[in-house]
Amino acid sequence: MNRHYYISDNLDELEKLENELEASGISTEQIHVLSEQDADVEQHQLHDVPSLMKQDVVHSGQVASLIGLALAALVILLAWLNGWAESPAGWTPFVFLAVVLVGFCVWEGSLLGMQQPNSAFRRFADRLHEGKHLFFVDVKPGQEPILNQVIAHHPRLELAGTGEATPDWAVSVQRRWHQFRRMI
Template sequence: MKRLYYLTSNIDSADLISADLHKEGVSDWRFHIMTKDEAGLYHHHLHGATPFHRYDIIHRGEQGALLGITAGLIANLVLLLTGMVDSLGLFTMLLLTTVFAMFGAWVGGLVGLAHDNYKIERFKPELAKGKYLVMVDVKKAEEEKVRVAMKRYHPEATLLAADSPFSNPFVNRITAKASN
């Protein structure tokens, strides 16, 4: 699966892209449009970006879970080495690590609400100008078909990037900026 990022300058173009993507078999669940004109998307019945697209909830949640797992394992080790607990059962150790991981994911997700999605951050200057970012998730087999259709029917839409739709918890914001 790949996410294609197209940029267009007006709502009418985004509306036509939506119609053409439907003709190509791309469902509403696989493409989203991000813009500062949310009312325009609503009035044109276009599928806008979700909070998971806009904010770094998933990415930071994954990082928080990894930190929580690490903290849980360290807590288990400390409890075992200090003799505070003679022998923790495997279930107790797993439970403690799971609680730490869940707490880390929750805190990470809350932190992510305060930050823009690290994959979208590079497009912020264009979005601030009022442009429309069309994100299309395509399967490997249909990627070329979508690219050809977009090039043929929508030369006004610029392909800015192709990336994975999945978050990588090992990528930090500085690394993501440097790779652009």
């Protein structure tokens, strides 16, 4: 999937655009609006960015997990090289320490990520501070022509680039979750 970013200062136009995309077969879960004016986005019934996605929790947690895995490997390696596992306790304390290190690093990295804006949206921070809105769509390669056709009817939108999209499986899970919630 590919993510297409657009900048606009008109929420009415974005609401119309979202409705046209949904009518053309692009699901609501593929469409998001990021703005510093959350109340206005909600008033226009646009699909806003979840608060967890606004922060860098996932990315920071992934980076920290790599650090934790490296530390865990170091603990296991040191225990093996120095023969510490030959003690009556065996490998248990070292494996436990390795698991604790990975968990701690992921936890700490995620906490640090909660204090940072999402790394995917940092390049748009100045435009958002100006009162603009970021509209982005995650599309499969087969949906690219649909997106281009609908976007062509909105010349006031400013193309702001492309990027890595939410994985297709995650969008499918979100879609099923929303369907399940509607049934309840």
